Amino acid sequence: MSEHTTEKRTEAKVTEANSAALELAKLTEQERNEGLHEIADAIDDSHEEILEANDEDVEEAEQLLEDGEYTQALVDRLELSPSKLDSITEMVRSVADQEDPLGKTLAARRLDEGLELYKQSVPIGVIGTVFESRPDALVQIAALSLKSGNAVILKGGSEAASSNRVLYEIIREATADLPEGWAQLIEAREDVNTLLEMDGSVDLLMPRGSSEFVSYIQDNTSIPVLGHTEGICHVFVDTAADLSMAADIAFDAKVQYPAVCNAVETLLVHEDVAEEFLPEIASRYQEAEVELRGDEAARELVEMNEATEEDWSSEYGDLILAVKIVDSLDSAIDHVNTYGSKHTDSIVTDDAERASIFMRSIDSASVFHNASTRFSDGYRFGLGAEVGISTGKTHARGPVGLEGLTTYKYHLEGSGQQVASYAGDDPKPFLHEEFDGEWIPGQLSE
Structure with a gap:
């Protein structure tokens, strides 16, 4: 496949994810949770298929270990087992059981009588993730993205290619009723370079790997990067x-x-x-x-x-x-x-x-x-799972769960107010009063 064709294919996947993100943001918590339970059930029903694909990856990795190209630690992280698959499905269900991170009123402020400002938690949008070695990371990241209403671009390491491909297809088929393209899989190194250039369509990048790898991502994109680097x-x-x-x-x-x-x-x-x-x-x-x-x-x-x-x-x-x-x-x-x-x-x-x-x-x-x-x-x-451990200081730090995959926007509820009333020679003063209240569309607090 030519470089131009690869680039166009990746661009199409990101564009589809961008459209899906807008639809995901409209889904109810129940709809997102149902999707997560479908994923868990599908993985439970597909142990044989997953382990067969994983065996291929492990066999190849063990050969490269003998040749000195891989470490034993990488092989250990790569290998799946029936008990590990049980842990993966337990993780997915625990994510479904977490409190909904979306639609929370983070702050409420009365600007004036009949004019109220609410700060609401919302999805980030489209998240691009690049990770290595652990195929269970693909499921963790996809589950947390779905629960938090984000579309996700998944790029795993070549050492786990067969495992990642099977797990991705299981997730895609299990969530066929959700917005098409909410989860995308890219596999080639060239795909990553194309992804790094799509700052108009990708809202956040989350690389997991060495400091050198994270630095490479940061140095080659204008997309915000949440770094998940090594643990010393x-x-x-x-x-x-x-x-x-x-x-x-x-x-x-x-x-x-x-x-x-x-x-x-x-x-x-x-x-x-x-x-x-x-x-x-x-x-x-x-x-x-x-x-x-x-x-x-x-x-x-x-x-x-x-x-x-x-x-x-x-x-x-x-x-x-x-x-x-x-x-x-x-x-x-x-x-x-x-x-x-x-x-x-x-x-x-x-x-x-x-x-x-x-x-x-x-x-x-x-x-x-x-x-x-x-x-x-x-x-x-108690975060359900994590997309990784952020060693940076913004916008999330430590194990990044659902809260780290949200941002916020402001909703203003008014009753006909105009800025002209608060300007000029005799401006009306603002109240700027904090109060306890939840945003209810079309309603003002009593």
Whole structure:
């Protein structure tokens, strides 16, 4: 297929999504929820077909793993199973059960008697997503987009092409009664370049991948970008930590599922507790086959590989952990803010004041006290699911669920007012009174 033909095909898909977005915005919550339940039921009925396609992707990925082109972490994220498919459908149904993010009155202000302004939550419009490796991400993003009334352009990685294609077709067929084209699948790299140029039709881009990949997207488009980048997460074991709790948290944060962005990559330990804490946790890590890479002070206490400067800013996505001993709370904070990716960081301490200082000082989307970094997740946060974890500061931050996929507009209800009455030599004053009220079309509050 020629480059010109590919470009035209992508433009047609985006144009169709743009039209669908206008129709989606008119649907009731019940209609959107019915679509989500149809998707969940269809996935439940298609396990064999999905797993067959996924086997093709995994087989090819394992070959590339042997050739050194892929990592084990990528293969782990790629693989589906019957239990994972059950989790996917549970996620879709949980999104349907979430409170409707649309049509909420975010603020109400009386400008004058009989003149009322309402700030209402509405869909963003057309969202373009580029993600890699995890085919379940396609379903998560599509489900959240539908619930929030957005049309979506889906671009997964080539390593999951067969899985993504099957899942997309299942979603498309299950929602045949919804506005046609509300979800679109693009597959070629050239499609992405065309998408980046369509600022008149695409309202938001959400790339999920490395910092370099997100930066490439940001540098090559004028469409607003909500970046979902790597997770260089930290656990800091403070001098006032309950060391048994700290060991459990540090172990869970690394071992429970090391291939994801909210797994810990660097363990910081206060020097006052290092001698007691490090040998114990190192033994647990050794049993779990975790490779430790430590600074000089850590290597004096436990046998481990030497950490390089690169290790402090690495997202391993694997059973590898960097270990550093720090001499103070301030040193821990400085290290996290210097090398972290603004994703998720945790302090383990029984000192509430020190926890407060850490949590207020760390410039990350999520900062935890006495909890594993693995809790940084849309489902665990009660958001139903997430389109990703935003490490930026606008317009959404942390796990981005339904609220992050909405914007707002103003509705003004009047009773014949004219601006001329509020201007001139003797202008009528505005009231500008905030009040509790919900927007009801065609009605003013009593």
